[in-house]
Amino acid sequence: MISQFFILSPQRGDVLILRDFRHDTPQDTPGLLLDRLKTWQKDHGTEQDPPPIFNVDGFHFLFKNIQGLYFVCTTKFNVSPFMIYELLGRVAILIKDFCGILSEECLRLNSSLVYELLDEIIDYGYVQTTSTDRLKSYVYEDPIQVKRENIFMNSLAKLKAPGTSLGSSSNRPITHMRDEKSVKQNDVFIDVIERLVASFASNGMTVRAEIDGSIQVKSYLQGNPEIRLGLNSNIILERNKDMSRSDRYGIVFEDYKFHDSVDPTDFEEHKRMIIFPPEGEITIMNYRISGEVSLPFRVFPTVMRVPGYPNRMDVTIRIRTDIPENRFANKCTLTVPLPHVSQSIYNENMDGSNDQSVQYDNRIKNVIWTINNLQGGTEQSIKIKITGSASFSTVAELEVGPIRQVIITLISFKIKL
Amino acid sequence: MASGKISFLGQQQNREVAELGLRLKEASENVTTNQMGVQHSVKRPIIKKVLETMAAGMDVSPLFGDIVKAASTKDLVQKKLAYMYISVQAEKNVDLVILAVNTFQNDLQNENPFVRGLALRTLCSMRLTDYVPYMLKSLSHALIDSSAYVRKTALISCVKLFHLAPKEVLDASLIDQLYNTLRDRDPEVVANGIAALNEILRSEGGMTINANIALYLLQRLREFNEWHQCLVLNTLIRYKPSNEDEKFDILNSLDDRLKHHNSGVQLATIKIFIKLTEGMTEIQQDVYKRIKEPILTLLSLGSPEIVYSCLEHVIALMNSSHQFLREDYKYFYRKIKEPSFVTLRKLEILEIIATEKSSKDIIDEISGYITGKDKLITQRSVESITKISFRIESVISYSLEIFMKLLETGIDIIISSIITMLEEFMNESPEKVESSLSVLPLIWTTIDLNSKAGPAFLNLLAIVGYEIPEAPYILESLIEDLENYPTTSFRLQLLDSTVTLFLRRPVECRVMLSKLFKISMEQTENLDIRERALFLYRLLQNDIEKAKEIFKYQRYASKNNSKKDNINMKSKHLPEFNTLSILYGKPSEQFIVELEPIPGLFSKRKDDDFFSSLSLHNISEPDELIPVQPQNLVKEEFTLSSTVSVDAKKFKSYWEGFKEIYEFEVSLLDSPISLTRLTLDDIEAVFEENNIMTMASGGTGDFIKLFLYAQETGSYILMLCEIKLNFNSKIAKVIMKVGHETDQIMNLTKHSEYFSQYLTRCIKICFNSVN
Known part of the structure; x- marks a missing residue:
């Protein structure tokens, strides 16, 4: 099975954790991986990762980049890559559960706890268990906590979002000790994270749109109590393509899957599920919605040349939000690549609204437009005047784009307990 | 121990270690219990420090005795730490291990099952054959321990023991006991039992699965955790049901596994579905429909690595079911912040699934990726559009339009990629391309001529050169600047293209052609160029008409x-x-x-050597100059190392030892040169240029014999060969042997192919054989 497991920090090439299970890899395997990363990044740029699998003389390396740290398994067997990648992800979450957060410093401080964990998770290369319940009783070391600065959390704190708890309380390690303090904090955090991925053509038509959702539960509850979770009753579970598109008035899940700890028998009928969350973080449900998706944001770009000035161009970008007026989009970033001969820009802020910023990075020729609070039902736009160091080519319009937007929104929903 | 001077650092380290030892001895045995019932000992931090010191690389073996003493403690963390130390240090302190045996003995009887398990695990992970009987005894007790934790640990320990002493394990009839554990009530024990059987019986293909076992495992499947379900499913795949009803039963019972959250379980299930329905076309169509949704979900939700693996599997599936996911091509569009290795696979898939209906959409989408910001993706996108156009003729004009537009961007990587592809287009449908080529003189300065685009550009230029007035002058400036273009393929193509243009426009090209010939023929580094120039020169001298015929544009076999x-x-x-x-x-x-090696062959080796023999990079002798660069086995280019060196003795022993032997003949009947004109030196020089070294050579008038060797760059795989060249029959008889220097057993078919290709090519170059 797995020969070794190690965690690498590529900046200085430090091996933070290395566990050899089968003692059949005589070479400096972390070194081999570092070499591979370096040569790849030399050829392709530092943001690019090489394919997550390679092979040296019969040793296979499978690795995963998690928050800048590389989690790696080596093996000589012809294993299932899916199983290994799932394992790497799961181990990272377990380490986070037991140590509080996942960072280089935290790993250094808690290395003996991590080794204890690894010895119980994998024996001689065979996976034994990744259940936090079990591992809790096998592991005796105490975690040493590390404070983490979370910039994202701080900006959220500016919002008035009632009922959600922030930051440090959800970064506690789970504990195997029952002391009075932890008994009082019987917390559970439930996050519904939906990712809408959509792409548009330049004429405004939607090319594709898809929502990927997951429900994550982080539980500090003692004793594995039962929790019942119900979703909107207007969810329709599509199983076959016989249903014509016009019949549907609800939200259609094309596919979904549950975690083991969920009892989904009631789900098809009433959209309810019963979960017994183990301590720690798990994703209890994943679902996918595609097809007719009402898009909350639309972007309309226009590119125009300036007559008489071959090295000038104007780009106007308008964004319209179709969400209810009392909702806000918290952080909206649009990245607009510009033609490669662009030199500088001038931003004419059309609406005079505050809380926005437009930045231009001349190295990669990108304009980044950041809007901090985008209110529902409104429109924002900017006009960028681009000056190039040379004339724009005849097809320079092609070089404007593709526009990438990333928008993060907190939408509060009601939970009945 | 190093004799003589110990460095200052070494002395310092010894002092540190000694100090730790002192502290250990002095620290009290006191163990305090905190309010939660967890023991804390004073010694614990000291042992931690010892482990840190060990991890830093220092020699902590003097502390073995003290640590063993510290292992008997009620503080479980301390015990674990001490055991960690023992398992690493045991092999270095073989004599002292006996001290630890007592501790193991006690702990194996401890009331806490975790302590029993820990002791067993540590005991069996020490690779010391002297203790095998003791380990075996503890194992057989542990296999029937009351605690599931101990039983499951015992099963894995069986595997460890098997690798250490396989005969003993087989003799002790542990296999039967292992089969019994399949009936255990605890699923973790069952799973480890399956794992143990699969590994121990690996040479027989793993554990045997009959109908009873298969049914039993299927019934209990949901008791296992996600990882063990992967294991069980991957074991069940070997089971062959006896009739169709049984197959359907299995399919039905596994249907819900497709919705498991662990993609390993999902994929293992899909594999079983596909395998069981092999040959049943209609049912298999249903299977493909069924697995579509989970796969699409994985593509959307999975992490990049899982998406990458999934894409590769989708490609494999698409080739057995051509309709698979054909309608869902939009799922293979690029996403934000997607790593390039994922995008490249998606492009590959889009090439395969484009249909008449979807190709235009797909080409529009892919053209959006051609931004020039990511070199790989830009190149690949251009290639993809080209490939789709070749398959679906109706979009060729559309693609060409897009390409022509993109040529105006002025971005060099885009232009170079497109020029390279335009050459392919010329091949497919020259009519459509020819008119657009008038743009060549405007853009040629932005092309990176040292890449693949260079020869492509030259080829295109030659084809339409007689219509473009600037063409000869472009060639002229290139010839002036020849030092800047060292690539062989470029130079060769330059020769071809200049000759082609000369034949159409002789007046303008005469001077530059003769200059080019002069430079090329004075070439000493690259034989190919010199040869080509010589050949072309003679051809033009002797028979212009023939030349015109040869250089009339012909389509070549498309790539x-x-x-x-x-x-x-x-x-x-x-x-x-x-x-x-x-x-x-x-x-x-x-x-x-x-x-x-299979058990039974062990008796020859001493156990100490056992693990060193598994190491692939054995101690290399000082006189060998083999580069120790790790090389990716899965590379596209196979090159020969220029620094290989083998002495006569080695050659002889390898010649006798290598098992992969190939014999073939190379016919030199069409060689224009009389074979006897070549000397041994000439022949050896040609081979050496191609990194094939001569061991020995000799011959009489009618035939010569050569012994040659070569090595793949950065690897230990050697090729040895004997060539017997008969001048009369003009045939070269080759005996080629391929093997690994360190006796490692590997599959060498692919390497052998490459080696033989290289050899054949060299032999032909030697004798100027055409093709």
Whole structure:
């Protein structure tokens, strides 16, 4: 099975954790991986990762980049890559559960706890268990906590979002000790994270749109109590393509899957599920919605040349939000690549609204437009005047784009307990 | 121990270690219990420090005795730490291990099952054959321990013991006991039992699965955790049901596994579904429909690595079911912040699934990726559009329009990629392309001529050169600047193109052609160029008409065929679905190294040597100049090392030892040069230029014999060969042997192919054989 497991920090090439299970890899395997990363990044740029699998003389390396740290398994067997990648992800979450957060410093401080964990998770290369319940009783070391600065959390704190708890309380390690303090904090955090991925053509038509959702539960509850979770009753579970598109008035899940700890028998009928969350973080449900998706944001770009000035161009970008007026989009970033001969820009802020910023990075020729609070039902736009160091080519319009937007929104929903 | 001077650092380290020892001895045995019932000992932090020191590389063996003492404690963390130390240090302190045995003994009887398990695990992980009987005894007790934790640990320890002393394990009839554990009530024990059986019986293909066992495992499947379900499913795949009803039963019972959250379980299930429905076409169509949704979900939700693996598997599936996911091509569009290795695979898929209906959409989408910001993706996108156009003729004009527009961007990587592809287009449908080529003189300065685009550009220029007035002058400036273009393929093409243009426009090209000939013929580094120039010069001198005929533009075999082969190769690996084979695109024999010789052959080796023999990079002798660079086995280019060196003795022993032997003949009947004119030196020089070294050579008037060797760059794989050249019959008889320097058993078919290709080519170059 797995020969070794190690965690690498590529900046200085430090091996933070290395566990050899089968003692059949005589070479400096972390070194081999570092070499591979370096040569790849030399050829392709530092943001690019090489394919997550390679092979040296019969040793296979499978690795995963998690928050800048590389989690790696080596093996000589012809294993299932899916199983290994799932394992790497799961181990990272377990380490986070037991140590509080996942960072280089935290790993250094808690290395003996991590080794204890690894010895119980994998024996001689065979996976034994990744259940936090079990591992809790096998592991005796105490975690040493590390404070983490979370910039994202701080900006959220500016919002008035009632009922959600922030930051440090959800970064506690789970504990195997029952002391009075932890008994009082019987917390559970439930996050519904939906990712809408959509792409548009330049004429405004939607090319594709898809929502990927997951429900994550982080539980500090003692004793594995039962929790019942119900979703909107207007969810329709599509199983076959016989249903014509016009019949549907609800939200259609094309596919979904549950975690083991969920009892989904009631789900098809009433959209309810019963979960017994183990301590720690798990994703209890994943679902996918595609097809007719009402898009909350639309972007309309226009590119125009300036007559008489071959090295000038104007780009106007308008964004319209179709969400209810009392909702806000918290952080909206649009990245607009510009033609490669662009030199500088001038931003004419059309609406005079505050809380926005437009930045231009001349190295990669990108304009980044950041809007901090985008209110529902409104429109924002900017006009960028681009000056190039040379004339724009005849097809320079092609070089404007593709526009990438990333928008993060907190939408509060009601939970009945 | 190093004799003589110990460095200052060494002395310092010894002092530190000694100090730790002192502290250990002095620290009290006191163990306090905190309010939660967890023991804390004073010694614990000291032992931690010892482990840190060990991890830093210092020699902490003097502390062995003290640590063993510290292992008897009620503080469980301390015990674990001490055991960690013992398991690492045991092999270095073989004599002292006996001290630890007492501790093991006690702990194996401890009331706490975790302590028993820990002791067993540590005991069996020490690779010391002297203790094997003791380990065996503890194992057989542990296998029937009351605690599931101990039982499951015992099963894995069986495997460890098997690798250490296989005969003893087989003799002790542990296999039967292992089969019994399959009936255990605890699923973790059952799972470890399966794992143990699969590994110990690996040479027989793993554990035997009959109908009873298969049914039993299917019934209990949901009791297992996600990882063990992967294991069980991957074991069940070997079971062959006896009739169709049984197959359907299995399919039905496994249907819900497709919705498991762990993709390993999902893929293992899909593999079983596909395998069971082999040959039942209609049912298999249903299967493909059924697995579509989970796969699409994985593509959307999965992490990049899982998406990548999934894409590779989708390619394999597409080749056995051509309709698979054809309508869902939009799922293979690029996403934000997607790593390039994922996008490249998606492009590959889009090439395969484009249809008449969807090709225009797909080409529009892909053209959006051609931004020039990411070199790989830009190049690949241009290639993809080209490939789709070749398959679906109706979009050729559309693609060409897009390409022509993109040529105006002025971005060099885009232009270079497009020029390279335009050459292919010329091949497919020259009519459509010719008119657009008038743009060449405007853009040629932005092309990176040292890449593949260079020869492509020259070729295109030559084809339409007689219509473009500037063409000769472009060539002229290139010839002036020749030092800047050292690439062989460029130079060769330059020769061809200048001659072609000369034949059409002799007046303008005469001077530059003669200059080019002069430079090329004075070339000493590159034989190919000199040869080509010589050949062309003589041709033009002797027979202009013939030259005109040869250089009339001809279509050549398109490179597309290689892609089809690639597809076919991938589909053959469906039996190895859900393994690394799909990711490498090769069957497993090509990349799995034999793990160990079959038990029974062990008796020759001493156990100490056992593990050093598994090491692939044995101690290399000082006189060998083999570069120790790790090389990716899965590379596209196979090159020979220029620094290989083998002495006569080694050659002889390898010649006798290598098992892969190939014999073939190379016919030199069409060689224009009289063979006897070449000397041995000439021949050896040609081989050496191609990194094939001569060991020995000799001959009489009618034939010569050569012994040659070569090595793949950065690897230990050697090729030795004997060539017997008969001048009268003009045939070269080759005996080629391929092997690994360190006796490692590997599959060498692919390497042998490459070596033989190289050899044949060299032999032909030697004798100027055409083709």
